[in-house]
């Protein structure tokens with residue numbers, strides 16, 4: 321990977337084409353991806369700490385709720401959270417589920433789609449979705465646009481923050497901080513193709529050798545695939561992993577709002593203005609004094 | 622306050638009191654700010670408006686507060702005008718003849734009271750849209766406090782209601798400035814000519830004349 325993969329391919333709230341679009345060499349094989357194999361995660365939280373350290377985020381107080389989960393949710397200053405669930409399978413087997421939750425870096429990001437501020441959210445040619453905080457206006461539309469509930473407000477500045485997939489490290493040929501810290505090797509990083517290949521082989525192993533008939537790879541098509549993929553013991557039921565959505569997609573309400581409503585609204589406003597002006601040309605004003613001072617009554621045919 | 626007090630020197634008639642004009646312009650000015658900043662977030666092609674108005678972060682911060690001012694003024698309007706805005710049989714006749722109003726054949730338009738059918742429609746539309754804009758606007762103000770379903774409804778309904786008011790607003794501004802000469806003066810200085818009162822609000826004006834002569 322190189323800094324060339326940080327060329328911008330999508331911009332939020334931008335009028336007209338994306339500058340430089342189509343100028344870069346084909347970056348398809350440069351799509352980066354994080355692979356999380358939840359079946360080998362031991363919930364040690366090394367990745368949480370590594371994320372805090374690398375991104376220079378203040379240490380947040382953990383809240384103890386009698387489980388192995390450090391925080392109730394991700395936060396503006398806590399981008400990476402291991403979600404913990406106890407799960408009893410249909411066959412009576414009992415499982416501890418650990419899922420690393422963070423921004424999924426969707427190929428079709430709902431946050432970017434919803435954002436009205438020019439350049440506040442960008443997608444690089446390597447697929448990373450990144451917030452440009454200096455351009456963020458604090459409207460919170462991305463919170464509504466995101467199907468994974470990822471962007472979080474800073475209470476004082478009213479700007480949103482989230483995982484950057486360590487875009488700064490990736491551009492320098494380093495893997496993201498979380499990957500680097502994982503002691504079990506449940507986290508992997510590489511090109512999307514490589515990671516999918518690895519994930520599929522592991523899922524096959526789980527199905528064949530470990531008896532997880534529904535094991536599979538989570539790379540949801542509803543958002544065009546993601547830059548973070550999971551190997552799950554049971555892909556038919558992703559909700560058990562701390563509420564991973566089964567079929568995430570940009571809500572139809574957001575799509576209706578951002579496309580048909582915009583065009584209908586713009587047409588109606590422009591049409592209305594033209595209509596009123598035409599009416600004036602055709603009929604002219606109603607003068608205050610009917611037969612007053614000889615002013616034109618307007619509306620001559 | 623009908624009757625003698627409405628008849629001013631120089632054949633002028635008092636139409637809007639100071640209090641009415643003040644409330645009208647509180648709503649008007651806050652609405653224009655809401656409109657401009659709202660349009661800036663509505664489409665990237667108009668984002669520059671927010672830049673001109675001091676930056677998009679400031680527009681984002683002040684838009685909801687301007688909304689509170691606007692709704693406050695609309696509620697005061699409700700207090701002072703809602704009784705006069707009730708639909709009457711006269712309004713029905715006015716609507717039926719509206720095409721003559723549009724084509725300036727005013728002699729074929731039936732007489733109207735202090736507010737004609739169109740003005741009443743404008744008032745109630747703004748009132749109800751204002752309430753919905755407030756409720757949805759509060760959700761957009763603090764999105765992190767509301768569940769996803771509520772946010773999705775709000776983000777769609779807020780601009781829909783805004784668009785409805787924008788259409789009416791354009792019509793209202795056109796009529797109040799270019800089309801119906803004398804109307805703008807009435808909401809700035811407060812008075813209109815007798816000619817205007819007779820032509821556009823005959824029932825109202827005749828009542829004023831009746832009360833004035835009854836007093837003498």
Ligand code: HEM
Pocket residue numbers: 436459652655656658659660662663664680681682684685686687688689691692751754755756757758759761762763779780783786787
């Ligand atoms: C009544 C109280 C109101 C409140 C609390 C409110 C609040 C908000 C908030 C928080 C937003 C999100 C972005 C921003 O802050 O600018 C917004 C967007 C917007 N508002 Fe309001 N607003 C109100 C009234 C109005 C009115 C009267 C209009 C009429 C023009 C309006 C038009 C808009 C538009 C067009 C948007 C952008 C919608 C989009 O992005 O599609 N708002 N409003």
Ligand code: SF4
Pocket residue numbers: 422423424425426429430431432449465466467468469470471482
């Ligand atoms: S997970 Fe949410 S914040 Fe991350 S890219 Fe997708 S929509 Fe945006």
